[in-house]
Amino acid sequence: MTFVTAWRAPWWMIRGEWRAHPARIVTAVIAIAVGVALGLAVHLVNASALDRFARGLALVRGRADLSVTAAGPDGIDERLYPRLARLAGIAAASPVVDAHGALGRDPIEIVGLDAFRAAAVTPGLIPTPAAGQPLTSLLSPQALFLSPAALAGRRLGDVVTIVAGTRTAAWRIMGTVPGAGEGRRIAVADISAAQARLGRAGHIDRVDLKLDADVDADMIAGTIRAMLPRGAVLETPADESSSTDALSRAYRVNLDMLALVALLTGAFLVYSAQALSVARRAPQFALLRVIGGTRSLVLGQVLAEGAVLGIVGAGAGIALGTGLAAGVLRLVGGDLGSGAFADEQAPPLVFAPGAALAFAALGIAAALIGSLLPARAAAAGRPVVALRHGGDAVDPSAKPRIMPALVLAVIAVVLALLPAAAGLPIAGYASIGLMLAAGIAAMPRVARWLLAPLAHARLSSPAAQLAVARLWGAPAQAAVALSGIVASIGLMAAMAVMVASFRGSVDEWLRQILGADIYLSLGGSGAALAPEDQSRLLAVRQVADADFMLQRPLALSPGRPPVILIVRRDPGAAFPAVGRSVPVPAGTVPVWVSEPFSRTFDVAAGDALALPLGPGVRARIAGVFRDYARQQGALALRAADADRLTGERGRSEAAISLAPGTDPGGTIAALRQALPPPLRSVAVIQPVADLRARALAIFDRSFAVTYALEAVAVAVGLAGVAATVSAQTIARTREFGMLRHLGVTRRLIVATLGIEGALIGAVGAVAGIGLGAAMAQVLIHVVNPQSFHWTMTTRWPIGLLSGVAAALVVAASGTAMIAGRRAVSLDAVRAVREDW
Structure with missing residues (x-):
């Protein structure tokens, strides 16, 4: 037979089989498409989110090659800035105050900087005065410059109130930050004004450094690390990007793996469909062999069927995965619901052709793997036997083999x-x-x-x-x-x-x-309850007790996401313990760490722990607690120890217990009324249920x-x-x-x-x-x-x-x-x- 004649008969057989059993073909195609679509969708969603984050990081870090960042909430001494600026190889240095607060009901990032020094390092954050405002307005102690997203609903010249921590300050909008990027709520002020009005006098949060073109970056990084005080860490833009990627990586990889398992399931469905088809068409394959077809022709026919199933399924999967990714970004967000990326707006979809081709190749491979055993069985069949009878030729008295399954x-x-x-x-x-x-x-x-x-x-x-x-x-x-x-x-x-x-x-x-009756939270607004605010809440008649809490990021090592520092009255009693607790020696600070913290940093109850909360702090782990909320890890301090070490007495949350027989609804109204007006709009007060x-x-x-x-x-x-x-x-x-x-x-x-x-x-x-x-x-x-x-x-x-x-x-x-x-x-x- 010629090549064309040899392949014409198999193609007729393939078309006839698919016309006779379309449901079997559609099921196999859907199985492959689902696996490809899920894997591609997960990849595109996360790639889009990381692209959005990288753009935001490029805005905040600008042209900075290195950044010295505060590890804890107290910031770093501003006297470090001139020492860094005078180092050989530093082309420009820009000190930054970076805080989070609330502008009305909206969270906002407050950036204090020296506009003239920042121009060489972070030009995207340089404010532009409104028409008619002099350039000196950049230095005004009351001037605030808002990004387009933060300015929405407000007008230039308006006086607005921002709550940050326990501080409330009125600012006048005197211009914009046009380079802030779409969707980012940023307020820029002069650094001295930000320090004074945010309670950061003498402290900054970051120094962005731009290096000379011919400097050895590794050498100068080593010099900087040697001079850093406790509580300050040196980071590159890649460090921060990798730390955020680490937060979402496990979640992303798990979904990718589940998608690959779905593809494996698709391969088994293809195997099932192809094996049944081969068994039913055994006489047809036998006749093909009798009229001159070779074993390789039969093998190629069944594999070609599988390849077509894989190609169609992969194509459908790419289209479905792209649409699914767009829908997930719109409905769930770029973090796939994992909470890794804090962003107000969904990132735009970024299509990745290389990833699409890779997942399509996996889909085709799955279909071919599912077709391989049936193809070999079809090619190995004896034509005479197949023409005379079909069916299962296994002796009913013979026991099927179990050893391969046991080995696997x-x-x-x-x-x-x-x-x-x-x-x-x-x-x-x-x-x-x-x-x-x-x-x-x-x-x-x-x-x-x-x-x-x-x-x-x-x-x-x-x-x-x-x-x-x-x-x-x-x-x-x-x-x-x-x-x-x-x-x-x-x-x-x-x-x-x-x-x-x-x-x-x-x-x-x-x-x-959640053992209390009512939970109060100021959320991610950056606002905090001052001690006098806490006293007013405790004075509400229906309140029997309240545990005031605080959560703050704490950087323990470069390249790793910051852990969360939790301040509670008695962490040992508040959190469910994992394993036993241990007493800590006198003169040391007891801390409790979460399971993720314990596993990430390879520590256990009784181990010593270095904390960037001041000189000479000796801490020891008193216990490990279960925590499903903070994947990056958390450590908890008693409120009395935190007040002594950090001096920060503000709190962002409260677990409130009510007197017996109290109506929660009426108490919530009374609690809200007890708050100062700027906090009423950002406070979320709700029953624990x-x-x-x-x-x-x-x-x-x-x-x-x-x-x-x-x-x-x-x-x-x-x-x-x-x-x-x-x-x-x-x-x-x-x-x-x-x-x-x-x-x-x-x-x-x-x-x-x-x-x-x-x-x-x-x-x-x-x-x-x-x-x-x-x-x-x-x-x-x-x-x-x-x-x-x-x-x-x-x-x-x-x-x-x-x-x-x-x-x-x-x-x-x-x-x-x-x-x-x-x-x-x-x-x-x-x-x-x-x-x-």
Whole structure:
């Protein structure tokens, strides 16, 4: 045969197969498309957010090559600035005061700078006086210059009030900051005015440094580090970018890995569809071989089918993923709900062609991998045998092999015990992938184990007896039908158990830490309750007690995200402990650290800890507490110790306990009235029950992508069940014709198929949920601790798993019966004819 003639017949066979079974093809394409779309969407969302953050960082840091930054809330002594400016190799130095406050109800970043020195380093922050205002207005102690986003709804010349910490100050808008960028709320003032009005006299928050062109950056960085006092760190723009990327990296990589697992599930669905197709078309492939086709031609035909499935699925996945990314950016934000990026506006979508091609290649590879074994089986078939008979040639008395599955399972367990690589649970996800492979490899043996009680029982129903005998005697075909089912249901069950466990643990944690009746928060406004404000709140008649709290970022090392310093009256009693607490020696400051802090910095209860809160501070860890809110880590100080070390007595939150029988609604109104007017507009006061509900709503928002993946896994799994069972049923038309010749009625055959489908669904549900439960333990006890550094207790979503199992049984049984009616509609003679 010529090359064209040789490939014309296979192409006719491919087109005929796809026309005959479009549902099977569509299901496989959807499975590949979903995996590609989810992986690409996660990548595009995070790339867009990081691009937005990099632009913001470029604005704030401008042309600075290095920045000396305050590690704690007290800032750094301004006398460090001239010493840095006089260093050899420093072309320009710009001191900066950087604070957060509230302008009305809107949070705003307040930047105090020397406009003339900043021009060489951060030109994007240089203010522009309004028309008619002299250049000297840049130095006015009351002048404020707003970015376009902050100016919205206000006019030049207006007097506005800004609350920052415990300070309230009135400013006059005398110009704009045109280079501030879209969506950023920034207020720029002269540095001396900012110091005086924000209570920063003698202190600054940052010194931005621009180096000479020919200077050795590493050498001058070493010189600067040697002269820095305690509480100051040297950072490059890359350090800050990498620290923010680190906050979202674990969340992003976990979703990427789940998307790749979804692609693996798609590969199993492609395998299931292709294996059934190959088994049904065995006589066709045999005839192709008889008329001159080679083994490589048959192999190439099946692989070409898989490649086309992969290409179509990848193309659809790229389009779907791009649209999904745009929707997620608009609805959830650039942090995928993880809270890593604090931005008022959603970043614009940045398309990445390289990433799209990479995920498309993964989708095509998944389809080819799923087609490889069926292709080899089709090429290896003996034409004479295939032309004479089809079906499952396995001896019913032979036991299916279990050793390959056991080997894969043992390797998976070993991988689950390995530590993280570069802070990521790579071995954990490899363990999950091998568990999936082990589960699929074990299905023939597992199916026989589960069917054994029925196979050895005396069944009164002829339909049930025929169904069990068929499944028991054709283990390979049953395993093919079950492979896609088990893969998709296993993934769904693993995610369902993991999310239910995480949500249940978060709910329990919230109940433990929110023990008061009312919670007051000034949010991210930068405002704080002064001691006199705290006294007024305590004086409200309905208030029995209040624990006033503070949260501030604290930089412990360059290149790592700042941890959160929490100030509470008694942290040891306020937070749920992990492990035992230890007494600290006299003369040391007790601190409590969160689980993520303990794992990130490799410390435990009893260890010493250096804190940048003043000279000679000796601290020791008194205990480790559970914390699901701050992935970067947190450490807690007693209020008395924090007041003594930092001198900062302002507080940003309060847990308020009410007298018995008090109406929370009336108390909230009284508390708000007790606040000074500037704080009333930014304070959020709500019952703890509402706060807990809001926190869980945020949790659900954070896992919206995971929930979507879970729903898609269920939908694709059920569609795969329907397509698989339907194709397998229609392929047995000759078998049904033979049964009809033996006197079996159409109704009995349809009933038999319904029971077969129900048994396949039940076996698939039991095996898939069992496999998912094992994978969930890796997610809960390996992936989450290695990614996010927190632990949780396993919880089982019995209702969801039971509902999915029931839906699976109904879908398999119903599809088999519908397809069976079509298969038995032919008369018995036509059904067994050989001249197809």
